[in-house]
Structures are given as structure tokens and as C-alpha cells.
Amino acid sequence: MSSARELFIEQMGLFSQTEGAPRIAGQILGYLIVEGAPRTLTQMTQALKISKGSASTNARLLEQRGLVHRVSALGQRQDGFAAVDEPGLHTLSIMAERFRASADAIETIAVDFPDDEAAARGRVENLARFHRESAQFLDEWRARLCGRRKPAHNIYKEE
Amino acid sequence: MSSARELFIEQMGLFSQTEGAPRIAGQILGYLIVEGAPRTLTQMTQALKISKGSASTNARLLEQRGLVHRVSALGQRQDGFAAVDEPGLHTLSIMAERFRASADAIETIAVDFPDDEAAARGRVENLARFHRESAQFLDEWRARLCGRRKPAHNIYKEE
DNA sequence: CGGTACGTTCAATACAGACTGAACGAATTG
DNA sequence: CAATTCGTTCAGTCTGTATTGAACGTACCG
Numbered sequence A, B: 001m002s003s004a005r006e007l008f009i010e011q012m013g014l015f016s017q018t019e020g021a022p023r024i025a026g027q028i029l030g031y032l033i034v035e036g037a038p039r040t041l042t043q044m045t046q047a048l049k050i051s052k053g054s055a056s057t058n059a060r061l062l063e064q065r066g067l068v069h070r071v072s073a074l075g076q077r078q079d080g081f082a083a084v085d086e087p088g089l090h091t092l093s094i095m096a097e098r099f100r101a102s103a104d105a106i107e108t109i110a111v112d113f114p115d116d117e118a119a120a121r122g123r124v125e126n127l128a129r130f131h132r133e134s135a136q137f138l139d140e141w142r143a144r145l146c147g148r149r150k151p152a153h154n155i156y157k158e159e
Numbered sequence C: 001c002g003g004t005a006c007g008t009t010c011a012a013t014a015c016a017g018a019c020t021g022a023a024c025g026a027a028t029t030g
Numbered sequence D: 001c002a003a004t005t006c007g008t009t010c011a012g013t014c015t016g017t018a019t020t021g022a023a024c025g026t027a028c029c030g
Helices: A004-018 A023-035 A041-048 A052-064 A087-110 A115-148 B004-018 B023-035 B041-048 B052-064 B087-110 B115-148
Strands: A068-071 A080-083 B068-071 B080-083
Touching: A004 A023, A004 B087, A004 B115, A023 A041, A023 A052, A023 A068, A023 A080, A023 B115, A041 A052, A052 A068, A052 A080, A087 A115, A087 B004, A087 B115, A115 B004, A115 B023, A115 B087, A115 B115, B004 B023, B023 B041, B023 B052, B023 B068, B023 B080, B041 B052, B052 B068, B052 B080, B087 B115
Parallel strands: none
Antiparallel strands: A068 A080, B068 B080
């Protein structure tokens, strides 16, 4: 039987997997959320039973996606990684960015449809419009959530 | 050099892949969108150069996800598959459902956190709340898009 | 009834990509 | 300056899964 923290970390790994990202990336994020304070790559390798290479690669992937930030610890040789305050907000950014990229790609293709396929072009343009509007809505909602967050209530106290 | 329709179909395959679904599923959806009218499995195998098994499996996957519907053609032995009017709306449903499932799973785990990890439990509950609200938001927005759709303007005329 | 065309299923294969472990450079330490 | 201790990178392996091709059951047809 596993502890709640282990279950949570494993669950986060599964989520990550279903979204096309590596399982370990989700596990690292879950680990950092539970810990609530910066942790080193070495700590990840021990807690998650993964290789140093995987820890480095996936931690950097999370950093690049804005879900994790690296703290250059004072007087510390090792890098510290910590989950950002609201990982969900960055998840929304990522989704919005994906929609926007899709919209761009589809629109670019749509203009090349010949005139005798005007109906098809219309359907493709319709799909592109949906993707673009989706991106915009996600951004707007993220902004709304951002504003709603109580500024004084910082969840990550320890650090 | 490829035609616009081929580029679009390939692009849809790539999108599908990045979202964890089979590439062929996206290609079929793209093909049906471009065609704008029901197509048979045999037509898919020829147009997309795929096996009959793949066509059957992936078409059924799309049907199950609500992105494609099967038309039992009159006096026709073969099944016809056609993309739904607004594939995007069903994409939103799928995303909302995923968020809801995540919220459920995370909440279930959260309650099992021991009291000496109350801070961690709070962070996990916070994540669950975000997922639940995301699901709700997506549903609301889908409903709004649904209402905005012009009823008379049916894109798929031929059939 | 054979014969054909269809959709589904499943074992076998192919393939993409996650993961590892070792090698490397850089920075620190004694 | 040797010896650690980092983080990164990369070739190689391994695992999951997409895809195939053939076999099967069914319905229609002549």
C-alpha cells in the first residue's frame, strides 16, 4: 500500500503521460508540489527512483514550460527546483499556445486551397477560427483567475 | 510537392499525435472535414494509404469520441462516416471531461493525506479545485459557442 | 446455396520515444 | 592541482503502442 503522497505523484505522472509528456515530468511536478519547497536533482533521483539524466532532462522541460522555476540557491552548489505558485495557470498558457499554433498552421494551409475546393476551404477556415478563438478564451480566463488569486495568501511559505 | 488538402490532412495527423491520439485518427478526421460528406472505410484506405484494420479501428475511435458520426446509408451496404458539424465543440467536451476526471482523482487522493502533511494537502486540494473549475469553464464556453452557431448555415450540404 | 463485399478483431511487427548509464565539461573544494 | 560534485548530453536499450495483414463472422447477392 502506498502513502497519499506517493499516490499523488504517480497520478501526476499518469496525467502527464495522457497529455503526451513524459511520465517522469509529471512525477517531478507532483513531487515538487507536495514538497512545497525547492528540491535538488539528487533528491528527485532518490525520491522517484529515476536516473540523474532523466531528472535533469525532465526538470528542464518543466522549467521551459513554466511549471517549475530554478532557484540559484545562495551558497549552494546544487540547483534547486520548485513548482510555481499556480501550476494550473501555466497549464492554461500552454494550452492556449497550442491552440494558437494550430490556428496559424491551419490558416496557412487554408489559403492554398484552389477555388474549385472553396467549400472545403471554408470548412478548414472554420476550424482555424475555432482554434484561434479557443486560444483567446483560454488567455482571458487565465487573466481572470490570475486576478482572483489572493496576493497575500502565498502557499509556499517554507523555501 | 503536396496539395493543400494533403497538407491539411497531414497536419491534422500531427495534431492528433501531439494530443496522445493515433496519427491516423487525426488524418481520418481531416479527410472527412475536407470531403464534407460521408466516406466509406474503403475510400479512407485508398485516400490515406492505410490498412483496412486501421481505418476501422480509428474511425470507430473518432465515432466514440463524438468527432465523427456513422450514417447508415439507405440502400448502401457500406457504412458512411462523416465529421460532425463542429468538431471543435466536441473537442471542448473531451477536454472538459479530462479535467473533471483529474479533479475527481486528485480530490480522492487529497483526503488521505495525514494531518502532519496538512500544507501539502492544501496544495493538492488547490490543484484539484483548479481542474474542477477548468472543466466547468470549458463547458460554459462550449454552451456559449453552441448558441452562437447560426442554425440555418449548414456547411455540409452535399451528403 | 456458393460467392462476394463488408466491418471487426487479433496476433505479429514496426516504430517512436522515454529512460538509462556512462562520458564529459565546469565549477568548487581541500 | 588533484579530487569531488555538480548539470548536461548522447548513444544505446527498452517498453508501449500504432499499424499492419490475415482470419473471422455476417449480410447481401446471383
